[in-house]
Amino acid sequence: MGYNELSYLLLFLPAALIVYQVTPARYRKFVLLAFSWLYFFLCSRLLIFYLLGTTVGVYLLAIAMYRVQEAASRKKLLCAAGVAGLFGVLLYVKYTNFFIRVLNQLGAGNSGWQEIPAVKILVPIGISYYTLEAVGYLLEVYWGRQKAERSFVRVALFLSFFPQTMEGPIARWQDTAMQLTEGHGLTSENLRDGSVRILWGLFKKMLIADRLNTAVNALFTNYTQYQGAMTAVSGIFYALQLYMEFSGVVDIILGSAQMFGIRLPENFRQPFFSQTASEFWRRWHITLGVWCKTYLFYPVTTSRLTMRWNRFARKKCGKYVARIGVTAIALTPVWLFNGLWHGPQWNYIFYGIYYLVLLWLEEVLVPVKKAFYEKTGFSSSHTFWHLFRILRTWIIIFTGEMFFRAAGLRAGLEMFRRLFQGVHLSAIREGGLLQLGLDRMDYRVIVLGTAAVFVYDLMKERKVPVWEAIVQKRKAVSWTLVYCLIFAIVLFGAYGPGYQKVDLIYAGF
Amino acid sequence: MTKEDMKKEIMNILNDIDDSIDYASEEHLIDDHILDSFMIISLVSELEDAFDVRISAADMIASNFNSVDEMADMILHLQK
Numbered sequence: 001m002g003y004n005e006l007s008y009l010l011l012f013l014p015a016a017l018i019v020y021q022v023t024p025a026r027y028r029k030f031v032l033l034a035f036s037w038l039y040f041f042l043c044s045r046l047l048i049f050y051l052l053g054t055t056v057g058v059y060l061l062a063i064a065m066y067r068v069q070e071a072a073s074r075k076k077l078l079c080a081a082g083v084a085g086l087f088g089v090l091l092y093v094k095y096t097n098f099f100i101r102v103l104n105q106l107g108a109g110n111s112g113w114q115e116i117p118a119v120k121i122l123v124p125i126g127i128s129y130y131t132l133e134a135v136g137y138l139l140e141v142y143w144g145r146q147k148a149e150r151s152f153v154r155v156a157l158f159l160s161f162f163p164q165t166m167e168g169p170i171a172r173w174q175d176t177a178m179q180l181t182e183g184h185g186l187t188s189e190n191l192r193d194g195s196v197r198i199l200w201g202l203f204k205k206m207l208i209a210d211r212l213n214t215a216v217n218a219l220f221t222n223y224t225q226y227q228g229a230m231t232a233v234s235g236i237f238y239a240l241q242l243y244m245e246f247s248g249v250v251d252i253i254l255g256s257a258q259m260f261g262i263r264l265p266e267n268f269r270q271p272f273f274s275q276t277a278s279e280f281w282r283r284w285h286i287t288l289g290v291w292c293k294t295y296l297f298y299p300v301t302t303s304r305l306t307m308r309w310n311r312f313a314r315k316k317c318g319k320y321v322a323r324i325g326v327t328a329i330a331l332t333p334v335w336l337f338n339g340l341w342h343g344p345q346w347n348y349i350f351y352g353i354y355y356l357v358l359l360w361l362e363e364v365l366v367p368v369k370k371a372f373y374e375k376t377g378f379s380s381s382h383t384f385w386h387l388f389r390i391l392r393t394w395i396i397i398f399t400g401e402m403f404f405r406a407a408g409l410r411a412g413l414e415m416f417r418r419l420f421q422g423v424h425l426s427a428i429r430e431g432g433l434l435q436l437g438l439d440r441m442d443y444r445v446i447v448l449g450t451a452a453v454f455v456y457d458l459m460k461e462r463k464v465p466v467w468e469a470i471v472q473k474r475k476a477v478s479w480t481l482v483y484c485l486i487f488a489i490v491l492f493g494a495y496g497p498g499y500q501k502v503d504l505i506y507a508g509f
Numbered sequence: 510m511t512k513e514d515m516k517k518e519i520m521n522i523l524n525d526i527d528d529s530i531d532y533a534s535e536e537h538l539i540d541d542h543i544l545d546s547f548m549i550i551s552l553v554s555e556l557e558d559a560f561d562v563r564i565s566a567a568d569m570i571a572s573n574f575n576s577v578d579e580m581a582d583m584i585l586h587l588q589k
Contacts, residue, residue: 302568311554311558
């Protein structure tokens with residue numbers, strides 16, 4: 001039951017809201033938990049035992065850690081056991097067959113090698129998301145930044161709140177845990193704002209992302225038939241599809257939570273206005289970035305080993321070498337993890353290494369960039385350079401997403417090679433875009449829909465509170481906009497005959 | 510060392526990392542993304558050396574680094 005399906009939007013969510021509201025405030029947390037577990041059960045049936053096991057294990061481990069907080073080594077051992085156990089389960093369900101494939105490939109050349117058969121393992125929904133939340137909670141308690149939670153319901157809700165189950169956002173304990181059990185009643189403002197946010201998410205997903213899906217499938221399945229501009233279109237279309245789909249679904253998720261009065265952390269902040277790759281990752285899938293920074297990057301950079309290297313390199317080679325050395329040490333685990341987290345495929349690992357290298361180069365080239373602006377006298381804040389850096393970041397994003405979506409690393413590398421063959425726009429001019437399963441009307445909807453999203457994102461980038469201003473001052477305008485959104489989704493949404501049902505992309509990670 | 514002396518030393522360290530920021534008036538160095546992660550790594554290492562403290566992953570929260578005053582408070586706490 002995806003968040004864009006009618007069964008969720010017209011049955012599950014309204015039922016949860018009604019039962020929540022008619023229940024006395026102190027029992028509302030139990031209603032949310034019951035609906036959350038029901039949602040998980042409807043998606044993954046008996047695999048809910050993974051979630052229940054994780055919840056009980058994390059709840060007890062955190063309390064045990066808190067009880068032995070004076071005994072540092074026991075506390076460390078308990079934390080290490082918890083983190084290893086959580087990642088162990090994730091590795092088992094998601095990566096066993098990947099490792100078997102790698103072993104078979106390595107052993108294939110040896111005589112007498114007996115191929116290891118693949119194992120059938122069912123993957124529970126959202127395991128990549130709730131595992132990170134559980135690890136984060138354990139580390140917060142281990143570091144003493146949070147007390148071990150006595151309320152089992154609060155821990156259980158933190159790990160399973162139903163709007164977050166499929167695609168996050170990956171919350172930290174301090175972001176959501178307390179809100180989830182407060183049991184505030186529904187308010188007309190929250191219901192109105194949450195509904196509008198859900199409509200906006202559906203607009204992005206159904207008008208743009210799901211429509212682009214047809215073309216993206218054609219481009220990536222038959223990639224050997226394209227080159228030059230059409231291969232570039234593959235990366236551009238997929239990046240656009242992924243943004244509209246993932247940010248659209250996150251709008252539905254955040255809107256659903258808002259209806260209960262719960263503010264989940266934002267996952268996007270106008271990523272296509274980024275001027276560098278590192279800025280892009282502070283604006284795209286923000287909660288994964290924050291998780292990696294909090295629970296991977298900082299522990300690595302403040303570790304004794306890294307600090308020792310830092311001191312040694314600063315004394316022997318100077319601050320610059322020390323800085324780029326530490327940067328490499330810290331970025332490597334973060335980006336290998338980021339790549340692997342998306343799934344057991346070489347192109348995801350390559351995607352992580354791609355950004356690792358780019359972000360490291362960003363740091364390496366800091367003095368070069370500084371010298372460039374100083375020697376030429378150009379102002380780095382001039383509009384030309386601002387737009388140049390945004391366009392350069394777009395090229396980085398589109399190339400990265402091309403590898404990410406490709407049918408394997410070999411296909412990604414072949415597509416990259418093809419980018420530089422037959423580089424002229426004739427393929428597009430001669431109707432190449434109309435042979436991807438979309439007609440002129442589809443492209444009109446995509447262009448107009450994307451323009452609407454661009455204008456909205458631009459307003460947000462300039463900190464113009466568009467929606468708040470409309471709601472507070474002009475009721476007629478806000479209702480007109482809401483009706484426009486509803487009619488646009490119903491009339492121009494890519495559903496029904498001629499369109500494939502598109503599963504939530506990030507629910508697969 | 511008094512807290513004011515400590516703040517002056519922290520300002521020197523910060524200016525050495527990037528002298529284009531007015532650290533005295535900034536109170537949201539992390540929340541407003543004025544200091545990025547790599548600048549913080551350099552800062553942590555310099556603070557550890559200058560004040561002989563051990564800054565661990567547990568101390569890496571925005572509220573310890575948002576202003577010079579908060580950094581001084583964190584160091585005073587770590588020196589206890």
